[in-house]
Amino acid sequence: MKEFKNKVAVITGAASGIGLGIARRAAKEGMKVVLADIEKDALIQAEEEFKASGTEVISVLTDVSKAEAIENLAQKTIDAFGEVHLLCNNAGVAAPGPIWECTLKDWNWVMGVNLWGVIHGIRTFIPIMLQQDNDCHIVNTASSAGLVSGDPGNGIYSITKHGVVALSENLRASFGGMGSKISVSVLCPGFVNTNIINSERNRPAEFCGPDYEPCLERMIKKYPETEQFIKAFITSLEQGTSPDQAGDVVFEAMKNDIFYILTEIGLIWKRFIKARFDGIMEAFNQNRPILKSL
Ligand SMILES: NC(=O)c1ccc[n+]([C@@H]2O[C@H](COP(=O)([O-])OP(=O)(O)OC[C@H]3O[C@@H](n4cnc5c(N)ncnc54)[C@H](O)[C@@H]3O)[C@@H](O)[C@H]2O)c1
Known part of the structure; x- marks a missing residue:
């Protein structure tokens, strides 16, 4: 997709970080913007920012791990704007720790948001796009951790992101075979200065339970030597690409029909x-x- 003006963008995880950066660039391109996120206050704040700059925008409180929430997002999008042309399945969370020690609730939470969120997104929106039969683009946010898998402290995250890369490659091949007008990209950021390290702020109660302890704290308590790696990781994030730059990279990549989108080389x-x-x-x-x- 090369023309964005007056087209409709749906972005999940749009209240913060990379999603907000993509939404800002979408607005600059003259798109109508649908912001979806689980964090209510941040979502309202983001919507106000876009309204203030004259963007046609709606926000939809959405938990991407729930199929019915994504169906509601699609319905609200169609009700407001009639069509959808760009879908960014971007919401994501991280739960560090050795994979055999992570609780089932850790697994289900991260798999739910990072992998099922993308699955629900494509299952719901692709039939709409196919029926429209016009130029559309899907950008799935994976990670550099979806291209490599050796980080011992970041197993579940990396596993979900490999799934998102595989899913995106599969979609690209399927659309290629069909001669479809839908393009696909997979965003594999390296280090972007966002709130990802504070992912637990949006962990629903159903994934906490009586023995709940945030994964990062739990890992550092049991393996104090990991603290220095976490500090180095946070520094890398802080010194990384800005979310707005990441948004710019995504749009330039779409214009150039790039499949694997990297935020750093x-x-x-x-x-x-x-x-x-x-x-x-x-x-x-x-x-x-x-x-x-x-
Ligand atoms: N920051 C990085 O360096 C980096 C690197 C690689 C990949 N990523 C990926 O980029 C994406 C965006 O993350 P970010 O770094 O901007 O972090 P972020 O925490 O700033 O933004 C993530 C957004 O997702 C939302 N979210 C969380 N759970 C949700 C749910 N169940 N339903 C809907 N929204 C939900 C959060 O509220 C937040 O607004 C994620 O998929 C992340 O894995 C980030």
Whole structure:
């Protein structure tokens, strides 16, 4: 999609960080904007910001992990603007800790938002887009952690983000095969200066329970040596790309029909990604003699 003016953008996780950055750029492009988020006060504040600048905007309180909430989001979008052209499945949360120690509630919360949120988004909105039969674009927010998987403290997050990358690749192939007018991109940010480290602020009570302790605190209490890595991670976020820049990157990438959208091209992520793929390619050499001998 190259023309955005007067088109309709739906953005989840739009009350903060990257989602807000994407929404701001959408408004600058002259789009009508639908803001969806679970954090009510931040959502209202964001809506006021857009109204004040003259953007046609609605906000819909949405928990993306619930199919019926996404169906409601789609209905409110159609009621307000009649169509939808850009869907950014962006809401996300993180729950650090060794994967075998994370509680089922940790797993269900993060899988619900990061993976099921995207699944509900595509299941609900793609049929609408197909019926419209006009140029549309879907941007799923994964992460650099969806391209590499070795961070021992960030397992559930990374697993969900790999799922989002795979889902997006699958969508792209399916649409390509159908000759569809829907384009797809997967956003894989590196470090963006957002509130992601405070994800637990939006953890619903159903995913807490009587023994609840925020994952980050729990991990640092049990493994005090991880605190220095967390501090370094926070510094990297603070020194990272701004959310508004991330929004700009997304729009420039859409205009240029780029599938894997990266917010940084620094060597650190490139090195990790190359190491992963080199390891997979090396497996051909390692396995060849075994397979030939059988
Ligand atoms: N910040 C980074 O460096 C970085 C790097 C890679 C990927 N990401 C991804 O970017 C996306 C946006 O995160 P961010 O960094 O802007 O963090 P953020 O915390 O600033 O924004 C996330 C937004 O998602 C919302 N949200 C949380 N749970 C929700 C739910 N159940 N339903 C609807 N909305 C919900 C939050 O209220 C918040 O407004 C996430 O998918 C995250 O995983 C971020």
